[in-house]
Amino acid sequence: MSVNNDVQIEKWSCINSFFQQLFDIKAKSETGLSFKCLLCLPKQKIVSASQSSNANLRTHVKLVHSHRLNDFNIAFKKRNCDDISTSKHSKQLKLREVGHNSVKKLTQTEFNNANLKLIINTVSPFSLIEHPAFIDYCKLTSSKIPVSRRTLMRDVEILFNSLIEELKMELNTVQYVCLTADCWTVFHKAYIGVTVHWLDSNLERHNKALACRRMLGRHTYDNIAEILDRIVNEFNLQNKITLIVTDNASNFVKAFRIFNENSDITGITTNEDENEEVVRSVEIFDILDNAIIDHLDSLTLPPHQRCAAHTLNLIATVDILAADNDVAFKRISRRVFGKCQTLFNRQ
Numbered sequence: 001m002s003v004n005n006d007v008q009i010e011k012w013s014c015i016n017s018f019f020q021q022l023f024d025i026k027a028k029s030e031t032g033l034s035f036k037c038l039l040c041l042p043k044q045k046i047v048s049a050s051q052s053s054n055a056n057l058r059t060h061v062k063l064v065h066s067h068r069l070n071d072f073n074i075a076f077k078k079r080n081c082d083d084i085s086t087s088k089h090s091k092q093l094k095l096r097e098v099g100h101n102s103v104k105k106l107t108q109t110e111f112n113n114a115n116l117k118l119i120i121n122t123v124s125p126f127s128l129i130e131h132p133a134f135i136d137y138c139k140l141t142s143s144k145i146p147v148s149r150r151t152l153m154r155d156v157e158i159l160f161n162s163l164i165e166e167l168k169m170e171l172n173t174v175q176y177v178c179l180t181a182d183c184w185t186v187f188h189k190a191y192i193g194v195t196v197h198w199l200d201s202n203l204e205r206h207n208k209a210l211a212c213r214r215m216l217g218r219h220t221y222d223n224i225a226e227i228l229d230r231i232v233n234e235f236n237l238q239n240k241i242t243l244i245v246t247d248n249a250s251n252f253v254k255a256f257r258i259f260n261e262n263s264d265i266t267g268i269t270t271n272e273d274e275n276e277e278v279v280r281s282v283e284i285f286d287i288l289d290n291a292i293i294d295h296l297d298s299l300t301l302p303p304h305q306r307c308a309a310h311t312l313n314l315i316a317t318v319d320i321l322a323a324d325n326d327v328a329f330k331r332i333s334r335r336v337f338g339k340c341q342t343l344f345n346r347q
Contacts, residue, residue, distance in 0.1 A: 012054060014075045018068070019047065019057060039065045111144045116155055126153055167208055171235055174198045179210065179237075179244045179302075181228060181252070183219055190215040192224070194231050210235065221255035228255070229299050241302035247310040256304035 011021055011033055019035040035057060037045040045064075049056045054076065061072045115129060115138075126149045128134055138146050147155075171177065177198045184191055194210040211231045217223045232238055246252040324330045 011051070012076075015054075015057070015072065018061065018072055018075070022046070037064075039068060106142055106144070108144060111138075111142055112147055112155070115146050116152065116159070119152065120156065120159075126156075167210075168235055170208075171196070171198075171237065171240075174200075175240065176242050177237060177240050178242055179232075180307075181244055181246050183215065183224065183249070183251075190217075190219060192227055194228070196235075196237075219251050221251050221258060224251055225255040225259045225299055225301055228301060229259075232302070243303050243305040244301070245305045245307055247307050248314060252304075253306075256301055259299050259301040260304060 012019075018038060020038055022034040022036055033049045033051065035047045035049060037047055037060060039061070045060075047056055047060050058069075058072065062069050118124070119126065119128060129146050129152045130149050135146060138144055146152075177196050180195045180197070182193055184193075191212060192215050193212045195207060196210045197205065197207045199205060211234075213227060213231070215223065215227065228244070232241065244256070246256075324333070
């Protein structure tokens, strides 16, 4: 096995601002070192030193650059402190300690928090925490037993409430925000999601998921308006919202046209049905007391903005089909796109 003898190890790197070690110049003795004084530049001054002492270097600084002697001593003192701290961390192991690396003992609280993050980040069912295979895995890897599903659900609710409070406190310091909202249906269940966006004092963008709620009713404009108003009031954003951005669905458009005093929305609508999903159950006493009607009469939504990306998507997928009904447009369109396709195929 060959050993590379050309490896050059720098000595006393802490004084690089004072001296530069010269590897191509041999010192007077075989074990000596040669340094070029950087403080003497442009004059070339070579100072010799031994492997174990920097006395010659300190003497040169003291005699020629006395005003920098204190800085030189501080640099070496810092180097000595670093060596001491390094030696403490690199303490030689005793024979009985070899093969027995010290590992921090995992507490039950840390173990429970790790399982909590696992369930949340992987969107796993709560039942996983009580699955026999998962319990055996925990016993094997940490010798600990996970909490029950009921305890886990309680911890998730506590964490959720704490995050909501932190978000409210953060939004209290923001002057203006913008919201986005959308509805969707999956497995015959309807949901509405709302996100919040704002700029801080350094003009850096921030965004958070504000709410994801189950819609227990039809996707009608009044139902959407009522849920949006409830979310806005929950986070005290009534006077901070500049715009709420949604797609061009007719139920969203109608909600802001009816419940926004300054709304003059016209134009694009889609063929989405406002009356999808099951009928919402309403207490008969609320109807008799006109509680819901009175609430809707006093409801006012912030200004509305249609999503530009969704609008362009409708133009490219829906309006273009209607344009093909024009014979002249269709002839020119096919000719242009045919040439574009030919150019693309030649690439």
